[in-house]
Amino acid sequence: MTDLAERSDTRTAPDLRTALPGPKARKHVAFDHEFTSPSLPRAYPLVPVRGTGSTVEDIDGNLLLDFTAGIAVSSTGYAHPRITAAIEKQARDLIHFSASDFYLPVYAELAAKLAEISPIKGPARAFIGNSGAEAIEASIKLARFATGRQYLVAFIGGFHGRTYGAVTLTASKSKYHAGFGPMLPGVYHVPFGNAGLDELESRVFKRLIPANEVAAVIVEPIQGEGGVRPIPQAAADAIAEGCRRTGALLIADEVQCGLGRTGRPFYSQALGLQPDLMALGKALGAGVPIGAAMFSERVAAAARPGDHGSTYGGNLLACRAALFFLEELTERGLMQHVARVGAYLEHGLRAIASRQPSVTAIRGAGLMWGLDLNHPAASVVDAARERRLLINRTSDTVVRLLPPYVITEKEIDEALPLLESAIASTQEGAQG
Numbered sequence: 001m002t003d004l005a006e007r008s009d010t011r012t013a014p015d016l017r018t019a020l021p022g023p024k025a026r027k028h029v030a031f032d033h034e035f036t037s038p039s040l041p042r043a044y045p046l047v048p049v050r051g052t053g054s055t056v057e058d059i060d061g062n063l064l065l066d067f068t069a070g071i072a073v074s075s076t077g078y079a080h081p082r083i084t085a086a087i088e089k090q091a092r093d094l095i096h097f098s099a100s101d102f103y104l105p106v107y108a109e110l111a112a113k114l115a116e117i118s119p120i121k122g123p124a125r126a127f128i129g130n131s132g133a134e135a136i137e138a139s140i141k142l143a144r145f146a147t148g149r150q151y152l153v154a155f156i157g158g159f160h161g162r163t164y165g166a167v168t169l170t171a172s173k174s175k176y177h178a179g180f181g182p183m184l185p186g187v188y189h190v191p192f193g194n195a196g197l198d199e200l201e202s203r204v205f206k207r208l209i210p211a212n213e214v215a216a217v218i219v220e221p222i223q224g225e226g227g228v229r230p231i232p233q234a235a236a237d238a239i240a241e242g243c244r245r246t247g248a249l250l251i252a253d254e255v256q257c258g259l260g261r262t263g264r265p266f267y268s269q270a271l272g273l274q275p276d277l278m279a280l281g282k283a284l285g286a287g288v289p290i291g292a293a294m295f296s297e298r299v300a301a302a303a304r305p306g307d308h309g310s311t312y313g314g315n316l317l318a319c320r321a322a323l324f325f326l327e328e329l330t331e332r333g334l335m336q337h338v339a340r341v342g343a344y345l346e347h348g349l350r351a352i353a354s355r356q357p358s359v360t361a362i363r364g365a366g367l368m369w370g371l372d373l374n375h376p377a378a379s380v381v382d383a384a385r386e387r388r389l390l391i392n393r394t395s396d397t398v399v400r401l402l403p404p405y406v407i408t409e410k411e412i413d414e415a416l417p418l419l420e421s422a423i424a425s426t427q428e429g430a431q432g
């Protein structure tokens, strides 16, 4: 095991000093609401200011055990000593020089390292950007100009980001489209899973667009925001076969489920998928903003200089953090750690589900889990926070757990009773 969970701080165990939100948090939230965009979704009034390992400290000095990793991002936890040292050194050497216009060693090193673990068939390349949504935008453009086709197929329940192309592909909540239309033209949605593929044939290809004009099918191997739903194997096989038959490219959105979160490099590998393009982000920068579109030689063959670029994409601090993250993952045992503690977490969650009648299903892999409840998830999220445990929800009735990869079995032992008590205290008929 790595020493990733090591902490410099003496006060590390979850510990509440005030009711939540505390007085400083309430004051800060009021200040924030005066000056920031009201469009920000804001899950709950948490004001984090520092962290160590998997523990986050809020502005009032409360320590909470973090099962959100802010959301699925802080893969190596907070204040990881090697990553902060690498970022610090890079900041002293050079913070920025446009990677689109010049040659940054760390950019190509990162692309080569990603290619080593990529499930893309044959040699793979990377375009590095600043976020998951940018990786999706790059994937859309690359797919369109590599195929010379315009249509895109995506799945109901999918979430791909909030820029125009990405939000058009997104179909998890109608509010993401409300008031923003028209969306990007040429996008068709079908249900996630086997029913969706029948519909693709019988409705989309038969009545709306010819299959040979589809540029790409985009799928999250595990829908994250859609409720932590792994794609059924039969549907994954059918998507791959459909892409082969029609010449459409397969884009795997592994922004949330990829890069070791499930205990393997990518969830596409669990399904035997070899995508033509992949969108990555979140865990990659260990907290520093970064995204990457990876693609096959077939896609690369169509790209010419100037087709796509970005001023900040491939920023040196982000690439340096990503390289260190990948080293932790593949060379210092972090992926094996995720697989081991992930199995431990699954065992504990299944035990909770067997005891708590309001948990109707659990889904996921590694350190990515969703619990279906027959009562509102928001009340469980609040009750967990009152018990020093940070979790979040993806819909009215799904609780989602996405701890940092460095979470330990001891911390899981600490978290599970808090989660169970939060569920038990909020289910129908629970005493007050």
Ligand code: PLP
Pocket (backbone or CB within 6 Å): 131, 132, 133, 134, 136, 159, 160, 161, 162, 220, 224, 225, 253, 254, 255, 256, 257, 281, 282, 291
């Ligand atoms: N794709 C998936 C599967 C995501 O979960 C997200 C973000 O939650 C995105 C894309 C967009 O990433 P970002 O918020 O970094 O733009």
